[in-house]
Amino acid sequence: xxxxxxxxxxxxxxxxxxxxxxxxxxxxxxxxxxxxxxxxxxxxxxxxxxxxxxxxxxxxxxxxxxxxxxxxxxxxxxxxxxxxxxxxxxxxxxxxxxxxxxxxxxxxxxxxxxxxxxxxxxxxxxxxxxxxxxxxxxxxxxxxxxxxxxxxxxxxxxxxxxxxxxxxxxxxxxxxxxxxxxxxxxxxxxxxxxxxxxxxxxxxxxxxxxxxxxxxxxxxxxxxxxxxxxxxxxxxxxxxxxxxxxxxxxxxxxxxxxxxxxxxxxxxxxxxxxxxxxxxxxxxxxxxxxxxxxxxxxxxxxxxxxxxxxxxx
Ligand code: NAP
Numbered sequence: 001x002x003x004x005x006x007x008x009x010x011x012x013x014x015x016x017x018x019x020x021x022x023x024x025x026x027x028x029x030x031x032x033x034x035x036x037x038x039x040x041x042x043x044x045x046x047x048x049x050x051x052x053x054x055x056x057x058x059x060x061x062x063x064x065x066x067x068x069x070x071x072x073x074x075x076x077x078x079x080x081x082x083x084x085x086x087x088x089x090x091x092x093x094x095x096x097x098x099x100x101x102x103x104x105x106x107x108x109x110x111x112x113x114x115x116x117x118x119x120x121x122x123x124x125x126x127x128x129x130x131x132x133x134x135x136x137x138x139x140x141x142x143x144x145x146x147x148x149x150x151x152x153x154x155x156x157x158x159x160x161x162x163x164x165x166x167x168x169x170x171x172x173x174x175x176x177x178x179x180x181x182x183x184x185x186x187x188x189x190x191x192x193x194x195x196x197x198x199x200x201x202x203x204x205x206x207x208x209x210x211x212x213x214x215x216x217x218x219x220x221x222x223x224x225x226x227x228x229x230x231x232x233x234x235x236x237x238x239x240x241x242x243x244x245x246x247x248x249x250x251x252x253x254x255x256x257x258x259x260x261x262x263x264x265x266x267x268x269x270x271x272x273x274x275x276x277x278x279x280x281x282x283x284x285x286x287x288x289x290x291x292x293x294x295x296x297x298x299x300x301x302x303x304x305x306x307x308x309x310x311x312x313x
Contacts, residue, residue: 006028012039017068019302021068064291113246120204143167147168148167151203154182174218
């Protein structure tokens with residue numbers, strides 16, 4: 001029979017890894033399950049300027065996450081890679097079934113995060129990896145000295161656009177309104193960047209090309225005017241990066257815990273609607289999705305799991 005862990009944490013982003021650290025320090029037998037690489041969205045973020053203490057020159061999201069992983073491991077949290085296909089969280093022993101096996105625990109912390117929203121234009125799926133990307137850190141170097149467009153107006157779009165200016169010869173932010181949502185400090189930097197340009201009140205309607213994406217049609221949402229933007233003939237391609245927010249990774253839990261528009265509802269102590277099941281980080285309903293709030297959630301969830309275990313011996 002499989003080992004019954006005190007706590008299984010699903011997801012190894014900042015919330016999951018912090019939960020792992022706190023659970024490990026509380027001497028709970030802990031398993032962190034992750035289907036891909038550690039870090040979630042942060043692993044693909046170049047610069048995190050607002051995590052307290054994060055002022056180390058050259059530090060990236062990936063290096064911060066590597067240290068979080070190490071720290072959780074140091075306190076005894078085990079780590080396994082698997083894609084969980086189904087869950088049964090209602091009993092005293094929770095069961096998670098993955099492609100590689102079955103995992104049992106007395107408590108579960110859901111920290112599965114969220115994934116980027118598609119841009120929503122015609123032919124989008126055809127050109128993902130052939131012009132369209134959702135990760136500047138991963139794909140910026142492919143567009144060295146090319147033209148690049150970024151869709152969105154929040155912190156992610158503007159920060160990633162600034163990162164892309166280190167590679168591309170020109171970066172244009174396409175935003176559906178005429179003002180940015182990004183924090184003022186980020187906007188100030190962006191407006192000073194000579195390589196950064198803005199296409200206001202505009203959305204991407206369609207992307208076009210044969211093998212590679214070499215044109216797109218954009219629409220001015222105020223006038224309805226359509227404009228075709230072509231790649232420079234010498235380039236034959238341009239980049240289009242989407243940063244318009246995220247969808248929660250919660251399909252697995254549909255019908256098991258209470259949700260609101262796909263995000264898991266918790267109380268301030270991270271309890272979901274099911275006893276012994278907690279949620280932490282971007283997956284839950286909250287007002288601010290940041291590394292610092294994800295970590296805080298993870299710490300609270302682990303401490304509440306410990307409390308639950310001591311009350312259900
Ligand atoms: P966000 O703040 O939700 O911004 C999404 C942006 O995309 C908005 O400007 C929105 O336009 C636009 N948008 C949404 N749907 C769209 C659509 N269908 N078509 C075109 N545009 C669309 O998302 P985010 O920038 O990914 O940030 C998520 C959270 O992470 C935020 O809390 C943010 O502060 C945080 N974050 C922080 C940092 C940092 O501080 N270093 C970095 C990244 C993210 P409207 O403005 O018109 O709604």
